[in-house]
Amino acid sequence: MKPVLEKLSGQIGNLPTLPQVVEQVMTLIENPDTTSAQLADVISTDQALMTKVLKVVNSAYYGMPRRIATLRQATVILGFNTVKNLVLSASIFDSFGSGQGDVVFDRVKFWEHSVAVGTAAKILAQRIRLGEPEELFVAGLLHDVGKVVIDDYLHEEFVDILRTVRDKKCRILEAERDVLGIGHPQVGQMLAEKWNLPDTLTQAIAYHHEPKVAGNAHKKFVAIVHLADAIARLENLGFGGDSLTPVIDPESWSLLGIPELELGELILKIKEEFKKASVFLSLV
Secondary structure, eight states: HHHHHHHHHHHHSOOOOOOHHHHHHHHHOOOOOOHHHHHHHHHTSSSSHHHHHHHHTTTTTOOOOSSSOSHHHHHHHOHHHHHHHHHHHHHHHHHHHSTTTTSOOHHHHHHHHHHHHHHHHHHHHHHOOOOOOHHHHHHHHTTTTHHHHHHHHHHHHHHHEEEEHHHHHHOOHHHHHHHHHSSSHHHHHHHHHHOOHHHHHHHHHHTOOOGGGOOOOGHHHHHHHHHHHHHHHHTTSSSOOOSSSOOOOHHHHHTTTTGGHHHHHHHHHHHHHHHHHHGGGGGG
């Protein structure tokens, strides 16, 4: 495994950096004196990004009663954090959207799964009134980003991983550890740290398969992403790399305090919201 790990370590420096405009947006959000005009002006310097943000803002996902024509309107109506999360989401698709261009790994189905997990995480967060639901959406969208990093930067090994999944009928995380000696959560964590993402997002990426390991301050946040991932898999919303029944951490469900009788209703709501969230797939 050592040569593979050395190769992976050597590739970390080659991982894409966040676009400058996204870094500026994240910095502005931290400043309480930032105005909607300043935020809009920064995003407007990237015309492609501005177009994508307005496309999502005016989709059924947000269901605005009238069309929002400018970014300044969007920041006033939706709030700074929502616009920041939209900018970050669009950048993710720009960085990792299309993949290698072969048929080994269906990147469209992968993003369907990621959007479904984001949607489920948002609904669960709304249900228990935890934090900013849109931030949970981004956490769900990013939870498996380590898989596309492996595909893009260690493609031959990723092909071996998928072959191992097929031949051994195992989970993709197990196959990653067999081939690389490391799994996609840790690879994704490397990217999150390079991008200086908030701790909540970094922990969700790193520990969505092991929510017990997450720091106490972020346990509910990570538990939501863990359960959202399980729901998306159980309902066959997209494809994350293997078809095995997900292992659900019972403590995570208990931590959220949602009665099991509500699960069916929540899943229906998640599926309905997932249809609206399909606009994000058009950004790939």
